[in-house]
Amino acid sequence: MSNLREIQSRINSVRDTMKITNAMYMIASSKLRKAKKSLKNTEPYFYTLQDAIAKVIKQIPEDISLIYFNGKPKAADEKKKGYIVITGDKGLAGAYNHNVMKIAEGELKKEGDPVFFLIGQVGRNYFETKGIPYDTAFQYTVQNPTIRRARVISGRILQMYREQKLDEVYIIYTRMIHSMECRAEMKKLLPLEKADFQEKEESGGLNRQTNYLPTPYDVFKNIIPNYITGFLYGTLVQAYSSEQNSRMLAMESATRNARDMLKSLSVTYNRVRQAAITQEITEVISGAKLLKRRKS
Template sequence: MANAREIRSRIKSIQDIMKITNAMYLISSSKLKKARKSLQATHPYFEALQDTIYDILVRAPHVNSVYFRRNDHIPLEERNIGYLVVTADKGLAGAYNHNVIKKAEEEMSKGGKNSLFLIGQVGRQYFMRKGKAADCEFLYIAQEPTLYRAQMISETIMELFENGHLDDVYVIYTEMITPMKSEVKMIKLLPLERKKFEQRKLGYPHALFDPSPEIVMQKLVPNYLKGLLFGVLVESFSSEQNARMTAMEAATKSAKDMLRNLELQYNRARQAAITQEITEIVGGAKSLKK
């Protein structure tokens, strides 16, 4: 059994770690609330954008837009498929990063000419170790999602799609469904699918698109994709903070359990030391009497 001094040292180190895990829990909680608030503030604007795109599709069904180009004639093994993978910049978030990376590897193994676009240092370092070079890396975005950064990503993706370098673009991220549940999702960014807008409502009973529906669509879609990517970034960031809160809460609970066991061991060790001292004193007194 370890002596009382060693046990006391372990108790002190665990108490210090518990302070850190508890602080990380509180920081993640604050970041989560801030992120959800920013997403809710922009939600009505991007909902209106989707309604307007649906208006154009209904009133001008034959509108020609490069963003709806499907290229169905290209077989799967020859399609240029881009995967935008959203991970965190650091760990200590349970299985958050592992689940996203696993999903990305599963999809990329299905075939096609894959292009990899990475957000987050964890994904970047993982694929570097695997020898898979990223076609583009968006640094310092995972920890601070903003509309400007979402626009920067969407412009890069759209330029590659418009120039024919990409036939399909998917984003793989984690969505926070409830505070207790997150789920890895893959959604299609480009080309846009008309059926996704069919459940929308008409924005206006009568609408005119000036100078033409095609030009209006050309202006709306980049803003729509920017909003969609901003929502993806915020959802991923929220899921990361939620996973970190859960991990830190579990770590704090484990630390408390360890402290209870160590305090019991400490009390036993101290009691054993006291008993030994008393035994030695009694033995010494008996020896003096003899």
């Protein structure tokens, strides 16, 4: 890279790229703040639903079968498992999409015939490229997670679960632990576990004073779909926050590397320029000496 024009072109290219990565960092930072606010506003509703379910379950007699809790006993290889895979709509987010697909690939290798529900264009492109069949791909959801979109997805899942087309449902998504770490993980969505709700029950006589009409079981059947929708919406917002956080960190790293590269290229440019100037001066002096010899 001894040509000054080549080095200057490289410097301009890196500088333009740095402007793009810096802009993407600012956009991801803004979207992350918005996602965190949405998650914070949703949490009180979600925890209230958990508490309400715990109270309703306590009022339902033990001999009544709860479809959303009691799965039919089957061998592990006979269970029909469904997986909701949440990826992004685009890349440039570090290992965000790769980590999610790695878990999905691990489930594909297990025995059985899993059913996949895809949320995100990256996951959809991956499954289509590999020729892996899937049930439904929900589009326009990842970049704008809303309760309405979560209700559409949960409606499809609950319908298949009630029709016994699915025995278990899992969500593969990315949870943001803190601003510097996001972790891809898999959580069980259905069937629910009573222990998860009993832990959140409040002590006291409040439950005995609550009347559920027409019956606690009817209230239970209507409140569970809302809980599933809320749970799914929470994972969508968590995944969206993780994607923006991962992209923000990736763009920050890219911008930092671009600055380092610019410094290195500037040093190289100045050295080559100085060498070119020195060579020109040397040639002028040599020419002057030659002319002087000829005259003498």
